[in-house]
Amino acid sequence: MKYIEVEQKFRLLSPVDELKATLTERGAKAEESSRQVDTYFNAPHRDFLGGEIISEWLRIREEAGSASLNFKRWHPLKEKIKTHCDEYESAISDAEAVRRTLAALDFTELTVVDKTREEWHLDGIALAFDSVTGLGDFVEFEFKGEAESIEQATAAITEFVDSLGIELGEKINAGYPHLALGIHPSV
Numbered sequence: 001m002k003y004i005e006v007e008q009k010f011r012l013l014s015p016v017d018e019l020k021a022t023l024t025e026r027g028a029k030a031e032e033s034s035r036q037v038d039t040y041f042n043a044p045h046r047d048f049l050g051g052e053i054i055s056e057w058l059r060i061r062e063e064a065g066s067a068s069l070n071f072k073r074w075h076p077l078k079e080k081i082k083t084h085c086d087e088y089e090s091a092i093s094d095a096e097a098v099r100r101t102l103a104a105l106d107f108t109e110l111t112v113v114d115k116t117r118e119e120w121h122l123d124g125i126a127l128a129f130d131s132v133t134g135l136g137d138f139v140e141f142e143f144k145g146e147a148e149s150i151e152q153a154t155a156a157i158t159e160f161v162d163s164l165g166i167e168l169g170e171k172i173n174a175g176y177p178h179l180a181l182g183i184h185p186s187v
Contacts, residue, residue, distance in 0.1 A: 001147055001150075001153065003086055003087055003088060004084055004085070004086060004087065004150070005072070005084060005085050005087040005142060006083070006084045006142070006143040006147075006150055006153040006154055006157065007140050007141060007142040007143065007157070008140070008141045008154075008157050008158070008161065008171065009138055009139070009140045009141075009171070009172045009173075010138065010139050010140075010168040010169050010170065010171050010172060011136060011137070011138055011168075011169040011170045011172055012129070012136075012137040012138055012139050012168065012169055013167060013168065013169040016129060016137070016139070018166055019139070019164065019166050019168070020120075020129075022164055022165070022166060023120050023122060023127065026122055026123075027122065028120045028121060028122035028127075029120065029121075030118055030119070030120050031118070031119045031120070031121075033116055033117065033118040034063050034064050034116070034117055035063065035064070035114070035115070035116050035117075036061055036062070036063045036113075036114075036115050036116075036117055037061070037062045037063070037112060037113075037114050038059045038060070038061045038112065038113040038114075038115075038176070038177075039059060039060045039062075039099070039109060039111075039112050040057055040058065040059045040109070040110040040111050040112070040113070040177045041058045041059065041060075041102055041107040041108065041109055041110060042058075042107065042108045042109075042110050043058065043107055044105065044106035044107060044108075048110075049110070049181075049183075053077070053078060053079070053080055054178065054183060055073060055074045055075070055077045055082070056071070056072065056073050056074070057070075057071070057072045057175065057177055058070070058071050058107070059071075059177075060092070060095050060098055060099060062095050066091065067091070067092045067093075067094075067095035067098075068089050068090060068091050068092060069089070069090055069092050069098055070087065070088070070089040071086075071087075071088045071089075072085045072086065072087050072088075072175075073085055073086045074175075080173070081173045082173065083150055083154060084150045084153070084154075110177065110181065111177050111180045111181050112180075113132060113133075113135075113176040113177060113180050114132070114133040115130045115131060115132040115133065115176070116130070116131045117129065117130050121144070122160075123145075123160060124143065124144050124145025124146070124156065125141055125142065125143060125144060125145070125156070125157060125160045126140075126141075126142045126144045127139060127140070127141055127142075128140040128142070130176075132176055132179075134180070135176065135179050135180065138172065139168060141157045141160060141161055142157075143156055143157050
């Protein structure tokens with residue numbers, strides 16, 4: 001499932017210590033926390049915000065001296081609740097040059113999402129504890145294992161989350177740019 005992302009996101013209830021303790025007991029380890037600054041852009045030829053349902057994002061991510069360009073198209077396109085996305089991401093050596101290129105091509109900046117992320121990995125699932133400036137704290141569960149279908153990957157995440165036996169908080173069916181722009185496709 002290369003170039004496909006399947007994830008579930010929850011608003012975190014505090015404290016998160018119980019969840020981290022459970023992960024540690026099961027053998028997971030935290031990676032170093034990092035700050036990610038994501039700048040989202042709108043395309044001049046196709047208004048990402050123009051439709052009733054927003055399904056596409058283009059972003060530059062800057063993190064610890066590195067950067068990447070990322071495009072996501074969420075599916076199903078016409079549904080408010082998305083199950084997965086096409087994700088195309090590549091490292092870039094000069095974020096400012098890419099930003100200027102986009103501006104020269106009439107792409108416009110939509111919003112900036114500034115967050116601190118702590119990642120954990122266990123049983124083919126990447127967990128990201130995100131503290132997002134102005135939005136709060138979240139946990140994302142992204143499928144990283146082998147699956148033959150979107151449904152199988154989704155079921156693996158759901159089974160993993162259920163196996164934790166911990167109340168996580170509200171499930172969020174929106175990306176951080178949705179939330180930052182005040183666009184709530186579903187709650």
